[in-house]
Amino acid sequence: MEIKVVRRVLDVNEKMAQQNRSLFTEKEIFVLNVMSSPGSGKTTMLERTLSYVLPEIRSAVIAGDICTSNDADRLARTGVPVEQVNTDEFGGDCHLAAHVIEKAASNIDLDDIDLLIVENVGNLVCPAEFDIGEDARVVVLSVTEGEDKPLKYPLMFRECNAAILNKIDLLPYLEYNKNSTLKNIQQINPGMPVFEISATKNTGFDPWIEWLKNKVKSKQKKL
Amino acid sequence: MHEMGIAMEIVEIAISSIPDNIKNACVERVNLKVGKLSAIVPESLRFCFDIVSKDTPLAGAKLNIENIPVVVRCRECDLKWTIDSPVFKCKKCKSGLIDIISGRELDITSIEVVEE
Ligand SMILES: Nc1nc2c(ncn2[C@@H]2O[C@H](COP(=O)(O)OP(=O)(O)OP(=O)(O)O)[C@@H](O)[C@H]2O)c(=O)[nH]1
Numbered sequence: 001m002e003i004k005v006v007r008r009v010l011d012v013n014e015k016m017a018q019q020n021r022s023l024f025t026e027k028e029i030f031v032l033n034v035m036s037s038p039g040s041g042k043t044t045m046l047e048r049t050l051s052y053v054l055p056e057i058r059s060a061v062i063a064g065d066i067c068t069s070n071d072a073d074r075l076a077r078t079g080v081p082v083e084q085v086n087t088d089e090f091g092g093d094c095h096l097a098a099h100v101i102e103k104a105a106s107n108i109d110l111d112d113i114d115l116l117i118v119e120n121v122g123n124l125v126c127p128a129e130f131d132i133g134e135d136a137r138v139v140v141l142s143v144t145e146g147e148d149k150p151l152k153y154p155l156m157f158r159e160c161n162a163a164i165l166n167k168i169d170l171l172p173y174l175e176y177n178k179n180s181t182l183k184n185i186q187q188i189n190p191g192m193p194v195f196e197i198s199a200t201k202n203t204g205f206d207p208w209i210e211w212l213k214n215k216v217k218s219k220q221k222k223l
Numbered sequence: 224m225h226e227m228g229i230a231m232e233i234v235e236i237a238i239s240s241i242p243d244n245i246k247n248a249c250v251e252r253v254n255l256k257v258g259k260l261s262a263i264v265p266e267s268l269r270f271c272f273d274i275v276s277k278d279t280p281l282a283g284a285k286l287n288i289e290n291i292p293v294v295v296r297c298r299e300c301d302l303k304w305t306i307d308s309p310v311f312k313c314k315k316c317k318s319g320l321i322d323i324i325s326g327r328e329l330d331i332t333s334i335e336v337v338e339e
């Protein structure tokens with residue numbers, strides 16, 4: 001006997017994500033989900049980003065790391081509250097799910113922040129599938145990763161609202177065709193802003209910071 | 224890569240979908256729709272499913288996976304087409320305002336049950 005079911009497998013996650021989103025909207029908090037492959041420079045980029053937006057924009061971070069607390073420690077040095085989350089609980093290390101964010105956010109004073117940054121687990125595949133209740137998604141891609149990454153991970157680049165091309169300082173040492181990367185990104189997500197930066201050399205941040213600040217402010221005006 | 228969590232979710236949804244009036248029901252087949260844009264690898268999903276369905280009414284059940292192509296529609300000129308490479312740009316009017324109509328599915332459509 002065939003029994004009709006018609007349910008999305010990720011239903012539970014999506015409901016929780018909506019619940020998170022309502023809470024963050026009520027608190028006028030802009031939530032940024034930062035994703036990339038391992039080592040593309042998320043933590044370094046976020047350390048710099050925080051130094052630009054603080055203290056004007058009160059921030060907190062949720063850092064998803066598989067087993068160390070290195071990233072959380074580095075980010076905590078900027079002076080913001082950092083919640084380190086364990087991704088082991090839900091049968092995998094590959095992404096942060098909405099219920100993990102809900103739990104982590106309950107340890108943060110939400111009345112005290114305007115911006116909540118989530119450093120997702122280093123992975124270009126799985127995090128793109130999991131809504132966590134964020135307002136915007138940003139993918140960090142470093143120039144050492146090759147030009148064809150956007151084409152190989154279309155869902156990630158399709159789902160993001162902006163891309164950061166990091167480690168620009170290494171261009172002179174690489175045989176890397178930056179224009180080809182930019183073209184590939186535009187093919188997947190026409191019109192998506194791409195910010196070219198060097199997180200270690202601290203260059204190229206201004207347009208990115210302006211983009212972020214505008215987003216945070218528009219979230220506050222919405223209510 | 225998160226196939227284990229997905230498999231657990233599938234087992235849970237399937238079990239909760241077995242009607243109460245069927246005693247000792249045993250699920251033979253789970254019919255799934257998986258979009259081509261989803262990050263699921265069918266082989267690993269089957270592997271994980273076999274593990275997590277042990278000792279449940281789904282033990283030994285088959286996962287029947289229907290692959291759903293990526294269909295998009297242009298917001299400017301309404302053209303609808305199936306893409307087989309990741310190019311999200313209208314073939315006709317070159318617009319980049321493209322909506323994904325299908326290809327992101329990860330849905331259970333039905334289960335097939337036998338009474339023991
Ligand atoms: N040359 C260069 N190196 C960089 C840049 N940004 C980051 N790195 C280096 O890249 C390495 C990884 O940086 P992280 O910031 O830890 O990267 P991540 O994406 O947070 O890594 P995971 O969280 O482990 O996925 C470190 O050795 C950084 O110093 C950059 O702009 N230029």
Ligand SMILES: [Mg+2]
Nearest residue numbers: 042043071119
């Ligand atoms: Mg990191």
Ligand SMILES: [Zn+2]
Nearest residue numbers: 297300313316
């Ligand atoms: Zn068109």
